[in-house]
Amino acid sequence: MSTITPEKLASIEFNLKWEKNGIKHEDQYFAQRVNFWRDILPPKILEEIMGASAGDRITAAFKPGEIIPPASEKSIHPVAHRNIDGLLADGNAYHPRYGRFYPRGILHGVAGVFRGNIEPFRCTSVAADGIEADFNHPLAGIDLTIEARVREVREKFEEHGGTLNDWGEQVTTGPGMQARCNGNPTDFFIAEAFARDDAADDGHFYRQPRFVQHIDARAIETISALYGRLIPEGSRVLDLMSSWTSHLPADLKIQSVEGLGMNADELSANERLTRYVVHDLNRDPRLPFDDGAFDAAVCTVSVEYLTRPLAVFDEMARVLSPGGIFIVTFSNRWFPPKAIRIWKELHPFERMGMVRELFSHEARFDRLETFSSQGWPRPEDDKYAGQMLNSDPVFAVWGRRAQ
Helix, strand or coil: CCECCCCEEEEEEEEEEEEECCEEEEEEEEEEEEECCCCECCHHHHHHHCCCECCCEEEEEECCCCCCCCCCHHHEEEEEHHHECCECCCCCECCCCCCCEEEHHHECCCCCCCCCCCCEEEEEEECCCEEEEECCCCCCCCCEEEEEEEEEEEECCCCCCCCCCEHHHHHHCCCCCCCCECCECCCCCCHHHHCCCCCCCHHHHCCCCCCCCCCCHHHHHHHHHHHHHHCCCCCEEEEEEECCCCCCCCCCCCCEEEEEECCHHHHHCCCCCCEEEECCCCCCCCCCCCCCCEEEEEEECCHHHCCCHHHHHHHHHHHEEEEEEEEEEECCCCCCCCCCHHHHHCCHHHHHHHHHHHHHHHHCEEEEEEEEEECCECCCCCCCCCCCCECCCEEEEEEEECC
16 A cells, blocks of 8 residues: 655645634645645644555644734734725726725735735725725634545656645635624625626526536535535425536435426426426515425525525525524536626635625524535546636535524
8 A cells, every 4th residue: 555755646635624703614625736745734734644545534733823824913904995996807996895805906005015916805994084904814813623634645757846835825725714804794785796797587598498517527526415414314305596406415315305496497307306396586585485394405506696695595594494404505607697796706715705694694594604625626527627627616605594
């Protein structure tokens, strides 16, 4: 059995676990090619992983300051509104809002910031004369646990230079952005946030059935495994914004699956559904189900199309039984004309923050958690295999109906 030495290469699955404001988070990163001669790993992990072989797991706990620099008041900068200058992709100007993240390059007069800097800062205060821009890492001050699972160990033929990877930095870049700032709600829900490029009736757009997968097979596998882990056997399940496939694992024994979607042809082709209903949530967010009708619900790669998501989430709390779980999963692919404006503005990890706020609306859900998975190789038979190195990332937020 091949074991890890400085002369070997390895594929490693890193799982970052942390908690903030009572919410548990897990962020998974698959490193396809770890070069122990050249790359940088946290010392605690590097020491333990030497001599490990495929299937071995190494877990290390890190106190604040060990991987992430400690938070510093010097990294919080007051910026006048006149010194904020930049345009979003749709041509609209940036107007920073509390708790949101923005590229540092829109700020002028801040030491060390250049025009094209895309590294994010967090807006931690908004006043009449300006904002506070927090450059601290969003995981600063948080206890972290990293589990490294060795997936494969292989020989290295020759060393021809290449890129040095700091895997501690890779694993912790993005995570933290889904958490609230100082425990206060993030300001996502302004009226223009839910505008769309195509504001026409959704019935026209979805009239034509689309029997295609919107994410690749690896991402589907990740979502299916998550649903299988979280949904209890024997549950009555609602597949919200459903289509011709439900992504529920085939071996999950459940009582029933009801689907709600926009196209009858797609829904009738979904063999997992025991019954379905065609219903436009953007026209009418009220769900045509009784109170407490379901024990679990899923919404797969569709939440970004809701123009009245707060009302829909309130309805979801109504139709779930007390303690029932609602799982929302998404990726980085969507129909651009129908996705809401704010979704396209947000960093992928910040989108989890927005969904988290939907769950927290009126405190109808509790025991919230988030999960992300990225870096996996794209399946060789995928139509984008020659164009995209990595599989579609997966992001998930779930909560349980408050008792």
